[in-house]
Amino acid sequence: MLLRRRLLSTAAAAARGPPPIRVDRTESAGRGVFATRPVSAGELLHSAQPLVCHPSPSLLHEVCYSCLRRKQGEGRASSGGSYFCSDACREHAKGFHDIEKNVDWSSFEDHCSSRGLKYPYMAKRLACMMEEEFELLESTFMKAGFQEELTTFLTKEWYINVLARIRINAFRIELVPSSYEDLLSSAAASVSCDASVGNAVYMLPSFYNHDCDPNSHIVWLENADAKLKALRDIEEGEELRICYIDTSMDVNARQRILADGFGFECHCHRCLSGD
Secondary structure (H helix, E strand, O other): OHHHHHHHHHHHHHHOOOOOEEEEEOOOOOEEEEEOOOEOOOOEEEEEOOOEEEEOHHHOOOEOOOOOOEOOOOOOOEEOOEEOOOHHHHHHOHHHHHHHHOOOOHHHHHHHHHHOOOHHHHHHHHHHHHHHHHHHHHHHHHHOOOOOOOOOOOOHHHHHHHHHHHHHHOEEEOEOOOOHHHHHHHHHHHHOOOOOOEEEEOOHHHHOEEOOOOOEEEEEOOOOOEEEEEOOOEOOOOEEEEOOOOOOOOHHHHHHHHHHHHOOOOOOHHHHOOO
């Protein structure tokens, strides 16, 4: 149900007017995103809601458990020790959160915490979201007269596959500071290497390929809803690319991180020139 709502929300956004982009094949990097018309610098290309997201374990009580919005004041909706920024977010997360609360995750969380793991948390949430869908599907088949037990989706192969895909496609959510206090917190977090409020996986943004001198970038203003914007003027038919890593690093460091973390060697103009 939750995944279906996310997909319907994406469809509803498209109904308000198509963004100036299309997904197509590239010559060397599989699928990519291309401009369907000239785009001006600073123009919003499109927005995207996450298919699945999860707050950083160290910030579980500082950001919304559903949308990752930073906590503002006291007296907000909460349930089972988790913080929600609104009743809408609490209701939105009800399906997977109810399933999460019925399981003792202490061993799982201790394992992730002791090893500094973050992606298994998203796999856990995705499993709970899928369990909700699975229960609805099972109930529908039972009502229709199907008596055979359905095969569970949660296997070791499923978990390994999900973790691999999450690791490649996940985005670190670093919210734009909205106040002086947030700016100070972000600065302190950057020093301690904990600037991210969480991680998320998206549908359309996952098709954007990498470039060390990108023409587009992704920003998060208030929560995990992503905003894709043009960094410069873009021509019709030009591929839209974002940077997966810190562009301030030298070419050797960039190549090493891209190879180890994303499994490819970058051949962008900047890398080929040795910049």
